[in-house]
Amino acid sequence: MEVILLEADPHLGKLGDIVRVKDGHARNYLIPNRKARRATEAAKAQFEAQRAELEKAAAAKLAESQAQGEKLNGLSLEIPQKAGVDGRLFGSVTNNDIAQALAAKGFVVEKSQVRLPNGPLKTVGEHPVTVVLHSEVQVEITAQVVGQTV
Numbered sequence: 001m002e003v004i005l006l007e008a009d010p011h012l013g014k015l016g017d018i019v020r021v022k023d024g025h026a027r028n029y030l031i032p033n034r035k036a037r038r039a040t041e042a043a044k045a046q047f048e049a050q051r052a053e054l055e056k057a058a059a060a061k062l063a064e065s066q067a068q069g070e071k072l073n074g075l076s077l078e079i080p081q082k083a084g085v086d087g088r089l090f091g092s093v094t095n096n097d098i099a100q101a102l103a104a105k106g107f108v109v110e111k112s113q114v115r116l117p118n119g120p121l122k123t124v125g126e127h128p129v130t131v132v133l134h135s136e137v138q139v140e141i142t143a144q145v146v147g148q149t150v
Helices: 023-030 041-072 095-104
Strands: 002-005 018-020 036-038 076-083 088-093 121-123 125-134 137-149
Touching (some): 023 036, 036 041, 076 095, 088 137
Parallel strands (some): 076 137
Antiparallel strands (some): 002 018, 002 036, 125 137
């Protein structure tokens, strides 16, 4: 299926590109999330008429993400978790836990934007975490897991 991208996507292309994707990806993800629309002649004409305001909205979203990224860059989060005497956690710290800790500090971040390079955190200590605010804005923060003995 051919679609017109309404947002830049690192795997598909830039705003306004007409790309061919699998039908299921378009129907189940791109179109419902308003990241793309079908590339019909009417849609192409309507997109060209709205191109300027869509580019302006995309630029504003990028600027907002960059501003939030500057505030987040280098931030250190302290996350308390139950742990044994050897430093291993009972359970783990996931991207959802980190997103909630960021929300407690006043940052609005979805759990899907938090990337843990080595999977969930299972030990006490400092761990690097990447937060992807925009396809062009990634910041590194530190999650400091503090063990609470049972």
